[in-house]
Amino acid sequence: MSGFDLERLVPAHVASFQAYVPAPPDDVLLRRFGVTHLHRLHNNENPLGPPPAAREVLARWDPAQAAIYPQGDGWHLRRAIAAQFGLEAEQVILGNGANEVIGFVIKAFCEAGCNIVTADRTFAVYEWLASFSGIEPRLAPLRADGFDEAALLRAIDAQTRVIFLCNPNNPTGSWWDHARLERFLEAVDGRAIVVADEAYAEYAEAPGFPDSFALMARHPNLVVFRTFSKLWGLAGLRIGWMAAAPAVAATVRKISISYSVNLLALEAARASVWDTAHLAATRDHVRQGRAGLAALAARLGLPLLDGIGNFAMLRLPMPDTVAHRRLMARGVMARAMTSFRYPGWLRVSFGSAPAMAAFAEALEAVLAEV
Numbered sequence: 001m002s003g004f005d006l007e008r009l010v011p012a013h014v015a016s017f018q019a020y021v022p023a024p025p026d027d028v029l030l031r032r033f034g035v036t037h038l039h040r041l042h043n044n045e046n047p048l049g050p051p052p053a054a055r056e057v058l059a060r061w062d063p064a065q066a067a068i069y070p071q072g073d074g075w076h077l078r079r080a081i082a083a084q085f086g087l088e089a090e091q092v093i094l095g096n097g098a099n100e101v102i103g104f105v106i107k108a109f110c111e112a113g114c115n116i117v118t119a120d121r122t123f124a125v126y127e128w129l130a131s132f133s134g135i136e137p138r139l140a141p142l143r144a145d146g147f148d149e150a151a152l153l154r155a156i157d158a159q160t161r162v163i164f165l166c167n168p169n170n171p172t173g174s175w176w177d178h179a180r181l182e183r184f185l186e187a188v189d190g191r192a193i194v195v196a197d198e199a200y201a202e203y204a205e206a207p208g209f210p211d212s213f214a215l216m217a218r219h220p221n222l223v224v225f226r227t228f229s230k231l232w233g234l235a236g237l238r239i240g241w242m243a244a245a246p247a248v249a250a251t252v253r254k255i256s257i258s259y260s261v262n263l264l265a266l267e268a269a270r271a272s273v274w275d276t277a278h279l280a281a282t283r284d285h286v287r288q289g290r291a292g293l294a295a296l297a298a299r300l301g302l303p304l305l306d307g308i309g310n311f312a313m314l315r316l317p318m319p320d321t322v323a324h325r326r327l328m329a330r331g332v333m334a335r336a337m338t339s340f341r342y343p344g345w346l347r348v349s350f351g352s353a354p355a356m357a358a359f360a361e362a363l364e365a366v367l368a369e370v
């Protein structure tokens, strides 16, 4: 082993990358914070869980099937998604969560010397995946807490291969409507792939939210991301997807990883497409959560940032990391936003009614200590 020089083997962009460290599991956190229960309001999960048909798939699942490889590219699920959105099955590519699909797009279109463009305060995985792939992430500042097309266009150059728009934006909830997205696509004029990450699109009730699949027909550089993790309540099974014009999808398919989506995820997701009763029930739940949080923010005099999605942000008169720890000690998990470049803010998912009540009580107690 004397010849082994790890440093020599590690690319500079990997050596300099600060690894993301996931939170420990709930059982460890319970012990660490000395509580018997933790309300999960930090990951934008759906407290209603998966739709009934997906639950049935999971309940009836034969454990002997665990020995069998899944079909390699989600044949049936891609057809179900395509039928729902008027696409061809070849336009749909599945991944182990939308996170894996972000990696597929970067791998398919970026090489050394290229860059991706996104916002400075958005879902960080675009920036991270680019950085540790040796691709420069260019971060355009948000304007009024939303993606700013002028700043994005200024950041683009001849080396830009992919522009990531988070629509609606995690964490601010801000969103572009159909006309705005179309204007942006016209301004980009095919110079780069434009990704519309629509992880929270199913929560959009506002008229005017983009019909991105229709835009894709006229703008073949548009790629749309969706996930089963949020409204469809399948975050634990890890399944997301992208849709693109046929030639773009064929390019991404070359480097996508077959068999990366497991059998259970494929079958539960297929059973979820497109349960409108679950969609309506979840939207109803979110409407109540949103109203409750707005009332709490008004009562406590806290600025609120809210838009589309199953979450909103609150500004605190104290460091968010301190508030986070104190809320944990009271059995509530909310997201401290310093890591999203929003110091002093907390992001709260609209959880179950008891979870929201526990949050309100814990937050009041934490603020009373300041």
Ligand SMILES: Cc1ncc(COP(=O)(O)O)c(C=O)c1O
Pocket (backbone or CB within 6 Å): 044, 096, 097, 098, 099, 100, 123, 166, 170, 197, 199, 200, 226, 227, 228, 229, 235, 238, 239, 240
């Ligand atoms: C905007 C956005 N995109 C993608 C993802 C990743 O979703 P998945 O669970 O499908 O990997 C998330 C998850 O939080 C998200 O907020």
